[in-house]
Amino acid sequence: MAKLTIKDLKKSYGDVEILKGINLNIYDNEFVVFVGPSGCGKSTLLRSIAGLEEVSGGNIFIDDKDITDAAPAKRDLAMVFQSYALYPHMSVRENMAFALKLAKQPKHIIDKKIMDAAKILELDALLDRKPKELSGGQRQRVAIGRSIVRHPKVFLFDEPLSNLDAALRVQMRIELARLHHDLKATMIYVTHDQVEAMTLADKVVVLNKGRIEQVGSPMELYHNPTNIFVAGFLGMPKMSFLQAKVISANSLGLTVELSSGVDMCIPVSSDGIAKGSTVTVGIRPEHIQITDKNNSNFTGRLDVSEHLGSDTYCYVNTDANEQLTVRTPGYYQGKYGDTVGLQVDLRHCHVFNNDGQSLYKLNRSAA
Amino acid sequence: MNTTTLKVSDIKSGKKGESGVMGIAKQNAKISRYLVSPSVLLLLAWMLIPLSMTIYFSLIRFNLLYPGENEFVGLENFEFFVTDESFAAGMSNTLLLVGSVLLITVVLGVLISVVVNQAFWGRGIVRVMLISPFFIMPTVNALVWKNLLLHPVSGVFAAMWTFFGAEPVDWFTEYPLFSIIMIVSWQWLPFAILLLMTALQSLDQEQQEAARLDGAGPVDIFFHLTLPHLARPISVVVMIETIFLLSIFAEIFTTTSGGPGYETTNLAYLIYSQALLQFDVGLASAGGLIAVILANIAAFFLVRLVGKSLTEKN
Ligand SMILES: Nc1ncnc2c1ncn2[C@@H]1O[C@H](COP(=O)(O)OP(=O)(O)OP(=O)(O)O)[C@@H](O)[C@H]1O
Ligand SMILES: [Mg+2]
Numbered sequence: 001m002a003k004l005t006i007k008d009l010k011k012s013y014g015d016v017e018i019l020k021g022i023n024l025n026i027y028d029n030e031f032v033v034f035v036g037p038s039g040c041g042k043s044t045l046l047r048s049i050a051g052l053e054e055v056s057g058g059n060i061f062i063d064d065k066d067i068t069d070a071a072p073a074k075r076d077l078a079m080v081f082q083s084y085a086l087y088p089h090m091s092v093r094e095n096m097a098f099a100l101k102l103a104k105q106p107k108h109i110i111d112k113k114i115m116d117a118a119k120i121l122e123l124d125a126l127l128d129r130k131p132k133e134l135s136g137g138q139r140q141r142v143a144i145g146r147s148i149v150r151h152p153k154v155f156l157f158d159e160p161l162s163n164l165d166a167a168l169r170v171q172m173r174i175e176l177a178r179l180h181h182d183l184k185a186t187m188i189y190v191t192h193d194q195v196e197a198m199t200l201a202d203k204v205v206v207l208n209k210g211r212i213e214q215v216g217s218p219m220e221l222y223h224n225p226t227n228i229f230v231a232g233f234l235g236m237p238k239m240s241f242l243q244a245k246v247i248s249a250n251s252l253g254l255t256v257e258l259s260s261g262v263d264m265c266i267p268v269s270s271d272g273i274a275k276g277s278t279v280t281v282g283i284r285p286e287h288i289q290i291t292d293k294n295n296s297n298f299t300g301r302l303d304v305s306e307h308l309g310s311d312t313y314c315y316v317n318t319d320a321n322e323q324l325t326v327r328t329p330g331y332y333q334g335k336y337g338d339t340v341g342l343q344v345d346l347r348h349c350h351v352f353n354n355d356g357q358s359l360y361k362l363n364r365s366a367a
Numbered sequence: 368m369n370t371t372t373l374k375v376s377d378i379k380s381g382k383k384g385e386s387g388v389m390g391i392a393k394q395n396a397k398i399s400r401y402l403v404s405p406s407v408l409l410l411l412a413w414m415l416i417p418l419s420m421t422i423y424f425s426l427i428r429f430n431l432l433y434p435g436e437n438e439f440v441g442l443e444n445f446e447f448f449v450t451d452e453s454f455a456a457g458m459s460n461t462l463l464l465v466g467s468v469l470l471i472t473v474v475l476g477v478l479i480s481v482v483v484n485q486a487f488w489g490r491g492i493v494r495v496m497l498i499s500p501f502f503i504m505p506t507v508n509a510l511v512w513k514n515l516l517l518h519p520v521s522g523v524f525a526a527m528w529t530f531f532g533a534e535p536v537d538w539f540t541e542y543p544l545f546s547i548i549m550i551v552s553w554q555w556l557p558f559a560i561l562l563l564m565t566a567l568q569s570l571d572q573e574q575q576e577a578a579r580l581d582g583a584g585p586v587d588i589f590f591h592l593t594l595p596h597l598a599r600p601i602s603v604v605v606m607i608e609t610i611f612l613l614s615i616f617a618e619i620f621t622t623t624s625g626g627p628g629y630e631t632t633n634l635a636y637l638i639y640s641q642a643l644l645q646f647d648v649g650l651a652s653a654g655g656l657i658a659v660i661l662a663n664i665a666a667f668f669l670v671r672l673v674g675k676s677l678t679e680k681n
Contacts, residue, residue, distance in 0.1 A: 052576050073582035085573035089595035098591070099581035150581075 002062060002153035002186045003028055004049070009058035011041075011048055018044050020210040021058070026154075026188065026203070031180050033197045034190045035233070036207035042190045045207070046156050049188065050079050062153060077154040078147030082162055084139045086131040086146070093127040096146050117145040120182065121175075137168045141175075148183070157189040161196065169193075176200060194236050198222070206230050228356040231282050237313055239350070240288075240324040242281045249273050253362060254351060256281060259320035262298045266349045269360040273353065282350035285313060285327040289343045290334065296341030300324060302334045316340060424652035431646035444653035448641070454654075456629035457637040461661075464548060464633055465612040469605055471552040476559030476604065477597060481589065483560070484567045494564070501557035505617040512550045513539070513622045543623050543631045550618050555611075559604045566600040567593070602673040609669055613662055634658045 004026040011019040018041045026032050034042045047053045049060060051072035059068045067075050087095050093114060100110045118124045121141040131139055140160060147155055160176075161169045177200055180187055191197055197204055198218045206213040206221065206229070214221055214230045225231035231239050244256035247263065249270030256279060257263050266281065273279070293299050300316035303323070307330070314326045314334055324342070334340060351359045428440050448454055483494055500508070516523050517538040525535035538546040570593060578588050616635045619625060625632035625640060632640070638658060642651030 050576075050580060052579070072576075072579045077580070079577070079580050081573045081577060083571070083573050085571065085577040087574060087578070087592060088571075090591075098578070098583070102582045102587060146577075146581075 003064070004154055004186065004188075005061040005064075006049070007059045007061070009045070009048060009060065010056045011044055011053060012056045017056075018210050019048070019055075022210075022212060024205065024212065024215065026186060028186055029184050031187045031189065031200055031202045032205060033201035033203070034188065034205050034207055035192070035194070035197045036213075037233070038192070040207045041210045042207055043158055046079075046158050046188065046190050049154075050077060050156055051075050052079075076152050077156055078150050078152040079156040079158065080140075080143045080147055080160045082159040084131070084143040084163075086139060086142055088131055091128050091130055092123060092134070092142050092145075095131070095142055096149050099146070099150050113149045113151075114145075117148045120148065120179070121145045136164050137172060140164065140172060144176075144179070148179075153186065155185055155187040157187065159190055159192065162192065169196075173199065194234065197234075204234075206233060208233075224358070224361065225350065226358050228280060228282065228352045228358070231350055231352070231358070235284055237285055237325045239282045239284050240322075242283070242318070242322050242324070243320075244279055244281050244351075246270075246273055246275055246277050246279060248275060254279070254359070256351070258318070259322065260298075260300075260318040261320075264298075264344065264346060264349075266346050266351055267362040268349075268351045269362060271360070273359070278354065279359075280352040280356075282352060283324070283344055284348065285325040287345040287348040288324060288326045289345075290314065290316075290326055290328055290332070291341040291343045293339050293341040296343060298342045298344065299339055300342055302336060302338040302340055304336070305332075305334055314340075316342065421652045421655055424648055425656055427649055429647070429649035429652075431648060440649070444649045445657070448650055448653045448657065453629050453632060453637055453640075457632050457634045458661075460544060460629070460631060461613065461633040461635075463544065464551065464615060465609060467548045468552050468555060468612055469608055471548070472556045472559040472608065473601055473604060475552075475556055476563050477594070477601070479556075480560050480563040480567055481593060483564060497560050498557045500553055501555075501561070503554070505554060506621055508554050509550055509618040509621040512546075512553070517546060539623050540627060543627060547615075547618055547622065547631050550622070551612065551615055554618075555608055558608065562600050562604050563597055566597055570596050606669045606673050609665055610662075613658075613665065634661065 004024075006022050006024040006026075009019055009022040010017065022045060034045065036042050044053060048055050051067070051070060055068060059066055061067065062075065062077075087098065090098065096114050096117060097110050100113060105113075114127070115124075118127060121144060123138070123141055123145055126134060126138060126142075131142065134142065140163075143160070157176075161172050164172060173196055176189075180200075189196075189200060201218050203215060204218050204221050205215050208229055213233075214226045216224075221230060222234055225234065228241070232241070242258050242260075244258045246254060247257050248255045253265050253267035254270045254273060255263060255265045258281065264281075298318075300318045303315040303317055305315070306313040310330050312328045312330055312332045312334075314328055314332070316324045316326055318324060326342070328334075347363055350361070353359060425444050426439060426441065427437050428443075429437055479497065483490065483497065503511075514521070519525050519535050519537040522535075524538070528535045536542070574592055575588055578592060583591065614635045615633060616639065619631055619633065619636050620639075623631040625636045629637075634654070635658070638651050638654040641647050641654055
């Protein structure tokens with residue numbers, strides 16, 4: 001029952017504009033993840049939604065009600081902070097009861113809500129402990145519990161898992177996904193972690209320098225990034241970028257010559273691309289294969305290989321000294337300095353024009 | 368530190384039966400004992416000699432006006448000191464002075480430091496001005512209050528009273544103890560503010576934001592987050608101030624000289640007046656010992672209070 005609409009939101013600190021006009025629609029029961037490089041304004045946007053920052057322009061609506069100037073407590077949303085921000089002098093129970101007591105709810109209702117939340121988060125045994133006596137993961141659960149008991153319309157999370165170790169992070173990630181499913185609540189989540197973004201999100205919002213670069217489902221963003229920033233930001237390891245010159249353009253696609261002298265025909269729309277102009281070709285690691293160097297006209301020299309067990313990521317330098325990342329099976333044993341052949345899956349290549357905008361892929365349905 | 372590590376190595380080497388290492392360890396322990404002994408002895412002498420002299424003086428008749436008559440009188444000095452009407456007055460004045468100054472400095476200190484912790488124009492200069500009274504000597508402080516502020520004819524307060532058409536108050540005659548409390552509080556408030564202000568800087572910002580989202584107003588945040596956070600620094604303020612406030616002397620000496628009557632005589636001033644105004648060293652020594660006992664009782668309760676808040680897991 002909670003829809004969040006952000007219209008042309010601006011925020012400046014002094015002369016510095018941090019948010020430069022954000023427009024975003026978040027629908028009921030959606031799990032939205034904000035990603036972007038450090039300092040791009042993710043936290044600022046989240047805090048503006050929460051009412052902790054005064055905005056310099058634009059409006060925020062919850063269910064068509066303008067809350068731009070409402071006090072934080074009146075917005076009916078709850079926030080989970082990166083540092084948990086538990087009240088140190090109160091027990092777990094008191095932490096969770098605080099908001100309800102302030103709202104003057106009757107005692108038996110408070111107790112019931114706390115018991116319900118404690119059951120969901122498996123906090124039953126910890127209710128009388130102080131935050132200091134809890135582990136990081138337990139504190140995180142209390143912080144979430146504190147927001148659950150209020151039954152808010154929207155949950156806000158600012159990098160809630162970044163203080164946890166890798167194993168616990170995976171576990172909490174799964175618990176969050178389950179929680180979202182159980183509570184059927186609208187959630188907005190800020191993270192640095194690509195895996196969290198890809199696995200949790202219904203909708204990913206990529207921010208850069210105070211602007212939204214692209215909004216879409218994780219798969220859409222991964223396979224059809226609108227520009228070179230989004231393409232490079234999503235995916236681990238990163239997409240490789242190669243400079244190229246357009247040789248010919250027709251209805252089947254664009255034929256380009258890479259700086260290393262290799263020709264390739266990529267099935268993208270060639271609208272507005274002149275012969276001879278320069279473009280950037282983007283290829284993800286999984287769309288290149290290493291082949292026999294004698295059977296291939298595209299070769300490179302093997303740099304470092306990273307063995308992850310399941311896969312091996314090879315960094316290959318082309319003849320033009322551009323670096324390509326290639327995913328190979330885990331058993332691949334290439335040696336540093338080897339010359340290898342490269343085979344590119346042309347259907348999955350991306351081409352970006354001079355402004356960094358993506359050219360429309362002709363076989364989008366196959367993506 | 369050193370000796371404990373040596374002990375550990377003692378045990379380990381003892382198990383292996385290597386007597387060589389053990390011998391060195393023993394020798395080291397002996398040497399370190401010799402090395403610390405001069406300072407320990409000096410400290411003992413430093414404490415014990417004045418204390419035993421005071422105890423000795425308190426048990427004999429020792430009046431500078433009647434030299435030679437130094438016979439042993441037992442606890443007579445104590446009895447005399449305690450039963451004198453000035454003792455009851457001195458005790459209650461001491462407690463009243465310490466208690467009121469503590470109350471004023473802590474309450475005002477908390478409020479002022481919370482206000483000054485907000486961002487406003489000129490905060491830096493206000494902070495410096497709030498702290499500065501602490502650097503004024505007690506004697507100077509008392510003289511400034513006596514001659515410039517509270518003086519019934521030329522004081523600032525008198526001018527204010529006259530301006531509003533009221534009769535100027537002669538503070539030191541009409542409200543003597545209250546005037547002393549005012550002066551001492553003014554002197555010690557900066558200390559409380561300094562400690563509490565520093566403590567407030569470590570108050571977590573995100574906790575307050577979380578509380579705001581939970582619907583807490585400034586008053587709720589003050590009582591549920593700020594005050595618990597300040598419990599520890601407040602108890603430190605109380606303990607340190609008590610130690611100094613028990614022996615307030617200069618402020619009384621320069622303004623009221625303990626009067627009128629015994630109205631502003633605290634224990635420290637009482638001992639002084641016994642020893643140097645009535646030249647009775649024996650009586651003053653007895654008073655001094657009583658003051659030591661009193662200070663110890665206060666220290667006992669304070670250490671427990673502070674210790675509790677320091678060890679409390681929060
Ligand atoms: N109180 C402030 N005063 C001035 N500038 C600020 C303030 N808070 C944040 N900024 C600036 O706003 C920009 C965005 O900050 P924000 O915290 O939103 O980044 P972020 O995207 O959350 O980064 P991170 O991923 O590192 O948390 C940064 O450049 C930061 O320096
Ligand atoms: Mg941030």
